[in-house]
Amino acid sequence: MSLPAAIPAVHNPVSDQGDENGSEVAASNEVGRLRVLVCGSTVPSHLEDGSPRFVYDLAEALLKHADVSLLAPHLPGAERAGRLGNVPIERFRYFWPESWQRLTSSEGLGMRERFRASLLAKSQVPLFLWRESSAIRRIVKRDRIDVVNAHWLIPQGLAAARALKRLPSVQLVTHIHAGDVYLLRRLPFGRSIARSVVRRCTAVLASGSHVRDTLDDLLGFPSNALLQPMGVHTRQFARDMNAEGKHVPEAAQFPNGFLVTVGRLVEKKGTKYLIEAMPELLRSNPGLGLIVIGSGPEEASLREQISTLEIEHSVRLLGRLPHAEIVRYLHAARVAVVPSIIDSRGETEGMPTTVIEAMAAGTPVVGSRVDGIPDVIQHGKNGRLCEEKNPSDLAKQIRETLEETEDERQQKNKTLQIEKFDWAEVGRRYAEYLCTPQITKAEAKLQ
Structure with a gap:
């Protein structure tokens, strides 16, 4: 498949509707380019803090092909909105006071480790999902987003699926990295959650073959997830x-x-x-x-x-x-x-x-x-x-x-x-996944 220099935007009726309060939504991107919102829970507070930065690196690699912004949970000391390197970013707060936020950390610990270590962290999950879902819906409507790219089935995939429930023209592409599938496999309603997210997805990507196989086992049928590891510079x-x-x-x-x-x-x-x-x-x-x-x-x-x-x-x-x-x-x-x-x-x-x-x-x-x-x-x-x-x-x-x-x-x-x-090549391939609607057999089976 040949990729155009600027990926054409998908028609999005939200663009003509204004925000939830009826105010006009201003277009902030270059005309004709795809608008992508990348969502991830592992995003560094700054580029050299030692935290995994692959979600940011992907967003930056996509800038050549689309207008891209990042959404991530708030971290101590991080600005609510601004730029991370070359990418616009917003961070949503999910608990008050901010010093009590326990699901995210600037110390390099993953969300699962934080979840297991603290009863307070466990209690914050519903509010986290609600705040993230609200932020996704707000940004999608404000910035006329065409594609939401969620990293991890849970929480990002679930939050995005909820946010886009009444916005069928907005595509959802979810990337499975491993921990999300293993967590859902242990939860009482994990299979139902996984199926509900996959049902809403235009395409599903997996970081490795074992992750894809585990997802298929969780769903009970082939997901047809595309294999796509993260890249390097x-x-x-x-x-x-x-x-x-x-x-x-x-x-x-x-x-x-x-x-x-x-x-x-x-x-x-x-x-x-x-x-x-x-x-x-x-x-x-x-x-x-x-x-x-x-x-x-x-x-x-x-x-x-x-x-x-x-x-x-x-x-x-x-x-x-x-x-x-x-x-x-x-x-x-x-x-x-x-x-x-x-x-x-x-x-x-x-x-x-x-x-x-x-x-x-x-x-x-x-x-x-x-x-x-x-x-x-x-x-x-x-x-x-x-x-x-x-x-x-x-x-x-x-x-x-x-x-x-x-x-x-x-x-x-x-x-x-x-x-x-290389991130340049990964970004090019990833842009094709976001650009081309790919209704998987898994989605068809669920409908």
Whole structure:
């Protein structure tokens, strides 16, 4: 499908109706361009606060093809309205006083972790959904939005489906990332909620094949969700690699180089299995180090594990770092490790962006055979895969990666085809999904 330079807007009767109070709605976009509202609960307060920023990066990538704005829940210290980088953003408050808002955090914790940790957070869910739904409807009518792009089935997908219930001309494209499906699978009415959101969707996207399969199982029939991982800024990685980014302070502490793993310190990241693999790796690679970037509820237990294994001299937990710093560590590392698992709740993640980021940096990758990781890593061709929760196999795959020659690594780099994960290309494909009405078989079956 060829994509026009400016995607034509879909006819939207809301444009001629004014807002709920009958006042005139002013058009603020370039005539003829698609108007897109991107909704997500994980949006950083600023671009270098260390929080996951893929929702913002997608919105920015779409700017070339459409008029885009962001909607996100309010964070402490963040402006209610303004710009995040190049993208206009509004943040809705969902509890008063603001200091009592518990479902969102500027500390890098996901909404599910906040939900589980606090009774107050659980009590705020209905108000959160109501406030988000109201904000979506208000912005759709005010800005004459053509497409709402919701990230996660719940809460964004559910809030958007409610907001657009009486606005049938406005398209809804929902992107499933993993945690939303696993949460709905446990809720008493999870299947009904999932079906109601999918019924309203023009198209559904999934970050990995396992996420899509889990959604299909939840619905009870094929969703026909399109696979679309998030992207990376490949040019940024290449530019940094040719500049000063190869050196990090810890490099001198590890004469045999270091491994790096990036992500929130939660069970499904599998960090404890990587730490458990370190003693075996150190026997064959003395002087090897491990750098862990990220924060989360498992930090204390991981530090205790490191102490018990007596490998404090070989492991550094750095906490959250700005994205530019993460790029430097990925460049300097000998191997990037993504030891994700299916956790005790039966949950895993969609497609860890660290896999693609490491590939873009030219750093060898070892990842687990779970969810979207095998969608990208082809064992022995562009990286290595290990069995989840298996420190011995993980150590084996890392050791064999460390033993690869430079020629072998260069040959693997030629097979990466990393360009298809560049945000420019992801934005182009995503714009096609938003531009082209795609009534799925799942929706037809529900009607």
